[in-house]
Amino acid sequence: MTAAEAEAPGGDSQPAGERTYFIDAEEAAELARLMQQDRLVTEAMGGLLPELEALPSAAQVLDLACGPGGWALEMAFRYPKAEVIGVDLSPSIVDYANAQARSRGLSNVQFAAMNITQPLAFADASFDLINARFLAGFMRPQDWPRLLTECRRLLKPGGVIRLTESEWGLTTSPATQRYYALCSEALKRAGQSFSPDGHHLGITPMLAPLLRQAGFEDVRLRGGALEWSSGTPQHYSTFKNIFVMFDLLKPFLVRTGVASAEEVEPLYQQAVAEMQAPDFFAVWFWLTAWGRQP
Template identity: 65%
Template structure:
């Protein structure tokens, strides 16, 4: 991976991050109610699907398993992550799952009208605000008429841990300083409020929203899984926070230890808030109306 291309706050080729992303894929799919739980999203039996910034391929691999006659293609900037996803597809005998090294902030090497569905989850972590309209225009080009774009994003998690809340605030500030945030003041990531409008302005129709909240309070089944995901993420994001100057390594280490203790308290409560936005490429004829409803 070329450093100049990499806007990930966490090195996606770190072994710990690879394991975290695989687990996170399963967490998100389970917490959101399945691979394609939104009403009105139906994949043709022999449909073609593109998964943007697919990481180690968890969602794409599961979709390829569930839809054996469909073709599922995942793209990611990290060659090591793509090689891992290819190995997973091979080991599971999923000949309908393919993975390619591509940067989704650049034009993608697929023909016009190639896909029935384009999916993307948690792209906020690396996407530059100015790259979103370009990516959505590319999705419009790649989708067949009537095809569906489906995007899921998040804002900082809500918890009763003062240290974890501070962590979320620091990450939001760091993304703002790095120019990777829509937030006006750096108090949140800023992607959820603007995502529906971005999708409408790109010309998609019948744009709908579905909120998901994953509760990971102490005593619930998902507590340990999200707790573990958070711990690894907090550890691996530290170099990024130090680099952009929102905290020192010593301050982060103290906060980390405090957060670990607080998230294991008997009365700990936590919510992971997500928003899925999906819309259809117009069927045919006439000009798209990018400003409609915006």
């Protein structure tokens, strides 16, 4: 398939122009953050596909909301006979990912702009593997069943869908915990959370049920964790990821009314200070759920 064939066709789930991602994806700082986060998380997850034994040698692979393309680019490099396509709503992120593919000389990967809350412009049974990581920042609960129904249509018999989502994690910093709590509450107010009370991100308990409800078989789970306490090898890179994310989330917190700009700024500064303290302890969790197309 070509990038031209992968243009968004429109649909009735979310208006095509609506952007629900809680960060402005066009910000250069978000692009840099996502690239760094991809390396951090893929390594902590144990690689590109730690749960799956093997892929068909000429596998067709789709990565949904791929960001700058780190996972898809690495898949194309590791599986030279595979054909990989990544789709993302942000045209500038897609342009960046395509430039990365060209500069690395990878001809088996391409990226296209597409809204994954709309019908996806690929033929039935096109893919052996569909991967999606960290969609909770823009998906509304009602978007998930539609997307997974589309994935059922797009997967070949026996094909695999693989979803990875996280919760915020736990730390010993009161300001960081308060910031996480505001983010959860903001997502709840924005109608983008499965959490009953807005106290957590809410997506992880839903991954396996959503896959089963969509008709996937042999649904399995694997948890992952990254320790980023002060003094650990992952502290600085995770701290950088979180403080940039917190900064980029300020407009979302103010827009949803969970805090004023005057309240958010000192809380942010306090969190940044506490995350650098020598007695800061932190762990971040995620869950991968995967299932098979009958």
